[in-house]
Amino acid sequence: MTKKILFSILSALIWAQNVTAQMYQVAQAPKHEVRAVWLTTIGGIDWPAHYANAASPSSIERQKREFIAILDDLQKTNINTILLQTRVRGTTIYPSAIETWDGCLSGKPGVSPGYDALQFAIDECHRRGMELHAWVVTIPVGKWNAIGCKSLRKRYPGLIRQIQGEGYMNPEMPQTGDYIARICKEITDKYDVDGIHLDYIRYPETWKIKVSKSKGREYITSIVRKIHRAVKQNKPWIKLSCSPIGKYDDLTRYRSGGWNANSTVCQDAQGWLRDGLMDALFPMMYFRGNNFYPFAIDWKEQSYGRMIVPGLGIYFLDRKQKDWPLTDISREMYFIRSIGEGHCYFRSKFFTDDTKGIYSFARNQFDQYPALIPAMTWEKADLPAAPSHLNIIQGKSHDEISWENIDRGNEKYLYHYYNVYASDSYPVDVSDARNLIVVRTRSNKVIVPTRQHPDWHYALTAIDRYGNESKPALDPRDSSSDEMQILAYQQKGYLKCDGRTLLLPKAPSIIDIEYLVVKSLQGQVLYTLPYSEEVNVSKIPDGVYKLYSLNKKKVAHRMGFFQIYRK
Numbered sequence: 001m002t003k004k005i006l007f008s009i010l011s012a013l014i015w016a017q018n019v020t021a022q023m024y025q026v027a028q029a030p031k032h033e034v035r036a037v038w039l040t041t042i043g044g045i046d047w048p049a050h051y052a053n054a055a056s057p058s059s060i061e062r063q064k065r066e067f068i069a070i071l072d073d074l075q076k077t078n079i080n081t082i083l084l085q086t087r088v089r090g091t092t093i094y095p096s097a098i099e100t101w102d103g104c105l106s107g108k109p110g111v112s113p114g115y116d117a118l119q120f121a122i123d124e125c126h127r128r129g130m131e132l133h134a135w136v137v138t139i140p141v142g143k144w145n146a147i148g149c150k151s152l153r154k155r156y157p158g159l160i161r162q163i164q165g166e167g168y169m170n171p172e173m174p175q176t177g178d179y180i181a182r183i184c185k186e187i188t189d190k191y192d193v194d195g196i197h198l199d200y201i202r203y204p205e206t207w208k209i210k211v212s213k214s215k216g217r218e219y220i221t222s223i224v225r226k227i228h229r230a231v232k233q234n235k236p237w238i239k240l241s242c243s244p245i246g247k248y249d250d251l252t253r254y255r256s257g258g259w260n261a262n263s264t265v266c267q268d269a270q271g272w273l274r275d276g277l278m279d280a281l282f283p284m285m286y287f288r289g290n291n292f293y294p295f296a297i298d299w300k301e302q303s304y305g306r307m308i309v310p311g312l313g314i315y316f317l318d319r320k321q322k323d324w325p326l327t328d329i330s331r332e333m334y335f336i337r338s339i340g341e342g343h344c345y346f347r348s349k350f351f352t353d354d355t356k357g358i359y360s361f362a363r364n365q366f367d368q369y370p371a372l373i374p375a376m377t378w379e380k381a382d383l384p385a386a387p388s389h390l391n392i393i394q395g396k397s398h399d400e401i402s403w404e405n406i407d408r409g410n411e412k413y414l415y416h417y418y419n420v421y422a423s424d425s426y427p428v429d430v431s432d433a434r435n436l437i438v439v440r441t442r443s444n445k446v447i448v449p450t451r452q453h454p455d456w457h458y459a460l461t462a463i464d465r466y467g468n469e470s471k472p473a474l475d476p477r478d479s480s481s482d483e484m485q486i487l488a489y490q491q492k493g494y495l496k497c498d499g500r501t502l503l504l505p506k507a508p509s510i511i512d513i514e515y516l517v518v519k520s521l522q523g524q525v526l527y528t529l530p531y532s533e534e535v536n537v538s539k540i541p542d543g544v545y546k547l548y549s550l551n552k553k554k555v556a557h558r559m560g561f562f563q564i565y566r567k
Contacts, residue, residue: 090148286313
């Protein structure tokens with residue numbers, strides 16, 4: 001372990017024991033962050049609460065309303081990713097040509113509920129700007145005599161092994177990878193999902209592994225490689241992820257307690273990131289203290305630029321489970337955000353039930369503002385063109401915003417999403433997530449209520465399927481020339497800045513200015529510069545900033561605001 005990593009871990013542990021919401025406030029709501037939930041369908045423990053009957057339209061609608069209510073609650077906390085259990089135990093929640101229906105929807109295994117639940121879920125998630133990832137349980141196929149396991153045993157004699165009354169696909173047989181890849185390909189071919197999320201892609205903990213651990217890792221990685229090929233062949237923008245054991249392996253100073261992904265169950269999840277087989281990991285980090293913080297850092301340091309989204313065991317907040325206090329989870333959330341990781345709740349119902357106040361904390365404090373999902377720049381990094389023909393019709397109580405969709409010809413699934421930003425200042429700062437008012441809409445028109453903001457300015461961006469965001473199209477009611485944009489800021493009390501040089505008034509002789517301090521709008525110190533009446537800001541990113549003077553006695557005075565905007 002390097003000194004840098006060791007120092008980071010020790011600092012994290014000290015910090016984590018003392019942090020409070022007052023001591024540590026995230027300087028700015030992150031614009032890019034995965035915020036997810038696992039939404040479980042097995043046994044209806046998250047959804048559905050009531051069965052649907054193909055002969056009863058009212059029961060189908062009731063089940064749909066339950067799902068809509070869950071999404072509405074999740075949307076209020078700015079959740080942007082739903083991991084929906086789609087392959088359950090050798091059974092599915094969609095009409096599959098490969099496997100039979102699970103019983104969670106109709107109440108009867110093998111019987112259709114009368115509608116396509118996966119298609120319905122995709123439509124409702126996309127309507128709210130959320131991604132839908134099909135959660136596929138891989139190796140376990142349920143009770144030995146349950147419908148899913150029995151069907152597989154009949155079709156593939158010798159492929160399924162029984163352990164303590166449960167059936168498992170044999171990870172050492174090549175047919176397992178081929179079969180699961182077929183399932184994933186069926187989903188991605190038939191549906192406009194945003195991701196395939198693999199669960200239990202490992203040896204079962206009850207499996208007596210007789211091959212070497214390196215050989216075992218080869219077997220599991222071979223399954224992942226086959227799935228990756230099947231998913232990415234026609235739709236490379238689909239995110240492939242998995243939920244590994246929460247500790248990858250032993251660290252030098254912190255042991256995994258005999259339970260880890262790599263050495264215990266042959267799950268080389270970090271290697272899958274390194275080799276480009278995974279786009280994201282959702283490690284199941286249902287731990288506290290030294291079992292959490294060092295391992296969260298390890299996942300981040302071995303992320304290879306991909307997405308790390310720790311799974312949080314919020315079910316342990318429940319008094320019937322381990323009765324954790326909310327602060328155990330909230331501290332973890334502050335910490336993983338500080339190192340650039342997202343967060344995922346296990347599971348949805350414990351979150352929407354506001355167990356120990358976790359929902360209220362997320363909605364009112366931690367996730368007050370939307371966030372975009374990070375772009376898959378390792379797959380594609382080119383920015384899409386900015387939207388065109390932005391038109392705004394201002395009304396007494398609302399504004400109507402419309403634009404021209406970016407045409408992709410006959411490429412059905414390569415459509416674009418659009419983000420709408422609004423602010424009382426012009427030009428709108430699209431780097432600030434607090435200005436996001438509409439996220440990932442496919443429509444080319446939105447209605448914005450303006451009773452509280454009658455003079456809003458707008459900006460519009462396009463996002464491609466990989467998450468790359470275009471430059472903004474600015475409010476056409478205002479001038480689009482650089483000079484007029486700068487003038488608009490000056491008229492609102494901003495210091496003059498052309499994007500390269502910040503001009504300051506001559507300081508009175510009685511003021512002793514030694515340095516200039518550039519802060520974010522939330523007060524975080526970003527840069528300290530020598531005082532000059534012409535300040536070189538060419539290396540500072542676009543955005544809106546506060547400027548302070550600092551004298552020899554280290555007394556600071558606010559000089560004003562400035563905007564860097566480079567067309």
